[in-house]
Amino acid sequence: MKDKLIKIESEFDSAYKEAKDLNLLEEIRLKFLGKKGSLNYVMADFKQVPNEMKKEIGQLVNKLKNKIEEKIAEKKQELEDKQNEAEINNAKKIDLTLPAKTNVGSLHPRTLILKEVEDVFVSMGFVVEDGFEIETEYNNFDAVNVPANHPARDMQDTFWLDNGQVLKTHTSAAQNRILKKYGPHCKAIFPGRCFRNESLDAGHENTFFQMEGIVVDENVSVSNLLYFMKEMLKGVFKKDINVRLRPGFFPFTEPSFELDASCAFCGGKGCSSCGGSGWIELCPCGMIHPNVLRNAGIDPDKYSGFAFGLGADRLVMLKTGLNDIRHLNSGNVSLLKQFGIKL
Amino acid sequence: MKISLNWLKEFVDLDGITKEDIDKKVNQMCAEIENIEEKGADIKNVVYGKILEVKNHPESQKLHILKVDVGEEVLQIVCGAPNVKENMVTMVAKVGGMVCGKKIGPAKLAGVESFGMCCSESELGIGSDDSGIVEVKYDVKLGTDIKKVLPIDDLVIEIDNKTLTNRPDLWGHYGFAREFSAIFKRPLNPLETLDLSKLEGLERIKIKVSTPACLRYSAISCNNITKTQSPEIMKIRLNYCGMRDINFLADLTNYIMLELGQPMHAFDNEKVKEIEVVSSKKGDKLLTLEGEEHEVPENSVLICDGNKNSVAIAGIKGGLMSGITEKTSSVLFESATFTSEAIRKTSRAIGLITDASLRYEKSLDPELTKTALARLLYILTYYDDGAVITSSFSDCYNYHYDKIKINVSADFISRRIGIDVNANEVKEILERLGFSCNISGENLEVLVPSFRATKDISIKEDLVEEVARMLNYGAFTAKPLAFNVEPVVQDKEHTLEYQAKFLLASKYNANEVHSYIWDYTDFNAEHKIETKPVLHLMDTRNAGQSAIRDSLVPTLIKFASENKESEENSVRIFEIGRCVPSIKEDGLANEEKHLAVVFSSSDCSEEELLVDLKNYLVDLSENYVYATLNFEREEPSQNYMHKVNTFAVKFNGEKIGYIGVISPIVSKTIDKKLKMVATEINFKELAKCRNYPKKVKVPSLYQSTHLDLNFVMNTSDTYADAVKALSKIRSKLLVGYKLVEVFENPLTPNKKSMLFRFEINGKDHSLVGEEIDGFMNDVINLMEKAGYPLKK
The missing domain is CATH 2.40.50.140 (Nucleic acid-binding proteins)
Structure with missing residues (x-):
């Protein structure tokens, strides 16, 4: 029996060397370790082994079995490694330069920019309010102190409707409602679509977006307005902006200002974008007219506040590089889809 | 408007003040300078x-x-x-x-x-x-x-007119001289004028004013005027300020207008001896100085001579027949004030905007008519010493503005500006600008000068502006705001707008568009789309776009058709916008905010498009609104929606919109192969919907069993029918079920089958075979009773 085991071992040693692939190895495993394999075959004779030798033979058999199992496992690992390596080396080279198919739509550039600006205001504790597009004459004009005979009320400038209402000419039309809603402690912005009866060209639309904000509280002053506008513009443009106030005139504010920002293109030195002045007229603003506060039930002796406008469409054009405002309402998908979805 | 610095220097000493000083200070303290031109540098x-x-x-x-x-x-x-x-x-x-x-x-x-x-x-x-x-x-x-x-050599300062809208006093050089004197703290010289009281005793010109739109009409006549050519200095100033010189008399009236802001007119006194100011009647006409005939709109202000012949459209243009020529030696000078509305309306109606009408539109001070005549006569007699004044100062002053007195405290001004000023500083600033002030303690009683009192200044906030700008905005320091810290609650609807848009764009491959609030009537007619607008623009200049839309979908159909080619026949667009579907009882527009989406394609079926669109609505409502929507087949009220495949979108039984296929009657007019689907949702209503969010179920510790059962149904039966039948399952084992697939077979066109997968779980024990069989048999029996036998 001992001899047989020695023979099996030498047979295994030579067969093992010939195992070139995993299939052959499996055959070898079955040949030696399988149910009908040589080891089992030899073990059939174990009963006949004299008792005193059984221990020795048993140990020999186990040793041989362990050796074969180890060798096969070793070989298997070696062959698998080789196979993996071959598979890797022969792999198809994937062309990742092929165009990606992301299948994504797009948001309107106004949506993208307004959201970005709104977020700045929200971070400063503002509520974002909404208004109507079809307004009463009262809300659009009277409530914000536009005199009865003001030219803005003419049909040449305002879209009047056959029920006596108007397409709102400015976001200020929402002021009265918002001031009534929040009372004398109010920080709100309200973007919205506005309408003016004018001819279209690259810089003029009859349907455009404005964004307006108001801040009302006790003892709000011109100096506060100046501070606020600087901070706000820092948020909107993500950098420090130099500003200056100039006298302006709007019916809904007193005093009224034009706020200029130092020209972003030349840094204030003067260039063609700013007409050489170094300043760009950016937002109309002012201290809310006492009549506007009074019309909303707020005591203008006790409370004061300021309002400011941001030409939303101008901001969109400034930030996106669009040079013709008419694109915004064109519904031209091949243009609009380029703006993507980043909010 | 152009301002000559030489001219200003006649009234205020500006020695040592540079172009840069002017540019900086005038811009920040008064009005916007567009340009400062150095005249004479090129000669x-x-x-x-x-x-x-x-x-x-x-x-x-x-x-x-x-x-x-x-x-x-x-x-x-x-x-x-x-x-x-x-x-x-x-x-x-x-x-x-x-x-x-x-x-x-x-x-x-x-x-x-x-x-x-x-x-x-x-x-x-x-x-x-x-x-x-x-x-x-x-x-x-x-x-x-x-x-x-x-x-x-001169500096000509061009001021942006729109920054002078509220300042009638700044439409002449003398007004600017007053501003410069205040800005640069230099004294203002008084205007040299002729003493009109000397003329008392001369004959009065008969002036009759029969319209309230004429506030004041003053006139003086002269004869024996021989000078025809203006002096060089006058010509230069007129030309530098953008006017042409014509002849001495015409130049003189223009010169006074540029100097004082008061428009003047010179009539030939041979032709115009009396003045009557009337309101025009229909059909009135005037041949202007330029030889153009203008029909004068009804209720305009018309100047007539004593014989009811119209000689000028008040405040806008003089007539040819009564006008002066180089030969005129006898003149009637008009200096009048009209209401700004009257002049503006007529000027716009006839399309004639003149230097005079621009000034009248700003609400001129009626006090100025007398000053202007006194100044005109001073200059006239200075240059033409033979001229003889033939009338006394003739005046019809029908409307006096109220004198305005404002009480204000230095404290109020300080609080509004954010810079401390005392009463004396306020007084000093205001007096430089022509106001008079009485101080008592910190309080001031301020009398507004007539030239600022026609509309510009009436309340104490107006005085805040005067003081603030004279302190120079450029010198202000920014002061932080002090506020209570309170949580800010944002509007849910507004937030949902962004979510609805973002979901559509990011997951459903759709593009957001913006459009107009009016219908494209021509497009709609061409494509058989019938809308029911209830509101229209009054201005019908653009007749094809004057109906306010009652729905967003027709515009999106138009945009989809326009983008069809460039988007290779597959367009997915949406808009959240406003429309007016009805008028409320009080007559106001019932404005609604709608979310509208249109998908169109010629490569896939209507069903695929519609299902995708429905998926979006469910996605939005389930995941962002926490509301379960129902879709119920409903014959549409819009002719452009499909009669069979349109569905009401409902929440808790209330309709909040619709979804469906766009009628081929419409889509085929665009493209025979084009399939279009649309949905339109009342966004405000959608934002209000809310079921409580689903409760979280704790997963069972025991393994679930999944059973697939395939039931035979009629083709006309819906998934909702199957769900209705399955809702009768009472077994506590049921965790849930889902539809795996619908099988349709062309060989059995009346029948289809739906394969459902049921999940059952013992919850507190492992399921045993009898339980599973029992459940399965119950379901099969239940469905069979409902008419949906198990497919063999």
Whole structure:
């Protein structure tokens, strides 16, 4: 029996060397370790082994079995490694330069920019309010102190409707409602679509977006307005902006200002974008007219506040590089889809 | 408007003040400067010269060869002007000099050498005459530089008119002189005028005013006026300020207008002896000075002579027949005030905006009519000492503005500005601007001057502005705001708008568009889309776009059709916008905010498109609104929606919108193969919907069993029918079920089957075979009873 085991071992040693692939190895495993394999075959004779030798033979058999199992496992690992390596080396080279198919739509550039600006205001504790597009004459004009005979009320400038209402000419039309809603402690912005009866060209639309904000509280002053506008513009443009106030005139504010920002293109030195002045007229603003506060039930002796406008469409054009405002309402998908979805 | 600095200097000493000072301070304290032009910088070495000899040019009929004495030398100059004559004194640009930026060099004209150029007024920019060279009629030393005699060097400041809208007092030089005196803290000289009280006793011109739109009408007449040419200084100032000089009388009225802001008119006194100011009637016409006939709109203000002939459209334009010419020696000067609305309305209606109408639109101070006449007569008699004033100051002053007194405290002003000022500082600032102030303690009683009291200043906040701007906004320091810290609750609807848009764009591959609030009536008609607008624009200039839309979908159909080609037949667009589907009981528009989406394609079926669109609505409502929507087949009220495949979108039984296929009646007019689907949701209603979010179920510790059962149904049966039947399952084992697939077989067109997968779980124990079989049999029986047998 001992001899047989020695023979099996030498047979295994030579067969093992010939195992070139995993299939052959499996055959070898079955040949030696399988149910009908040589080891089992030899073990059939174990009963006949004299008792005193059984221990020795048993140990020999186990040793041989362990050796074969180890060798096969070793070989298997070696062959698998080789196979993996071959598979890797022969792999198809994937062309990742092929165009990606992301299948994504797009948001309107106004949506993208307004959201970005709104977020700045929200971070400063503002509520974002909404208004109507079809307004009463009262809300659009009277409530914000536009005199009865003001030219803005003419049909040449305002879209009047056959029920006596108007397409709102400015976001200020929402002021009265918002001031009534929040009372004398109010920080709100309200973007919205506005309408003016004018001819279209690259810089003029009859349907455009404005964004307006108001801040009302006790003892709000011109100096506060100046501070606020600087901070706000820092948020909107993500950098420090130099500003200056100039006298302006709007019916809904007193005093009224034009706020200029130092020209972003030349840094204030003067260039063609700013007409050489170094300043760009950016937002109309002012201290809310006492009549506007009074019309909303707020005591203008006790409370004061300021309002400011941001030409939303101008901001969109400034930030996106669009040079013709008419694109915004064109519904031209091949243009609009380029703006993507980043909010 | 253009302001000449030389002119201002007549009223206020501005020595030592630079162009930069003006640019900075006036911009920040008064009005926007568009441009400051250095006049005279482009005129060099132009001197007085006398023509000694005029010879014909051998080669040219038009040209002459002149010998011109320019003081230290006599130059040969070839000149093309028709008015050359011997002994005439003119202006000569010498070689090396410059005329309006053009350098003068020696030249050969038709073969003859020329050393200089004789100039016309127009070439020098000092007058409008371009018919010939300047003929100097005053005494000068030959060879003197014209700049030494004439005020050619000047700064002309161009002010943006729109920043003067509320400042009628700044539409003339004297008003700006007052501002400059306040800004630069220099004294303002009084205006030199003729004392009109001297004229008392002379005959009064008969003036009758029968319209409230004329606030004041003043007039004075003169005769024996012989001067026809304006003095050089007047011509230069008019031209620098953008007006042409015409003749002395016309120039004089314009000069007063530019100086004081008060428009003036000169009538030929032979033709106009009395004045009647009336409201125009239908059909009234006027032939203007330029020879254009204008129909005067009804209820305009019309100036008539004593015989009811219209002689001017008040505040806008004078008539030709009564106008002055160079021969006129007898004149009636008008100085009047009209309401701004009356002038603006007429001016817009006839499309004629003039220097006068622009000023009247700003609400001029009626006090100014008298000052203007007194100033005009002063200048007239200064330059034409033969002129005789033939009437007293004749005046019809029907409307006086209220005198405005404002009480304000220095404390109020300080709080509003954010800078501390005391009563004396306020007083000093206001008085420089022409206000008068009485101080008692920290309180001031401020009297507003008439020229600021027509609409500009009436309340204490107006005084805040005056003080603030005179402190110079440029010198303000920014002061932080102090606020309570309170949580801010944002509007849910507004947030949902962004979510709805973002979901559509990021997951459903759709593009957001913006459109107009009106229907495209022509497009709709062409494509058989019927809308039911209830509101229209009054202005019908653009008739095809004057109906306010009752739905967003027709516009999106238009956009989808327009983008079809560029988007390779697959367009997915959406908009959240407003429309007006009805008028409320109080007559106001019922404005609604709608979310509308249109998917169109020629490559896939209507069903695929519609299912995808429905998926979006469910996705949005389940994941962002926490609401479960139902879809119920409903015959649409819109003709452009499909009669069979349109569904009401409902929440808790209330309709909040619709979804469906766009009727082929419409889509085929765009493209025979085009399939279109649309949905339109009332966004405000959607944002209000809310079921409580689903409760979280804790997963069972025991393994679930999944059973697939396939039930046979009629083709017309819906998933909802199957769900209704399955809702009768009472077994506590059921965790849930889902539809795996719908099988349709062309061989059995009336039948289909739905494969459901049921999940059952013992919850507190492992399921045993009998339980599973029991559940399965119950479901099969239940479905069979409902008419949906198990597929064998």
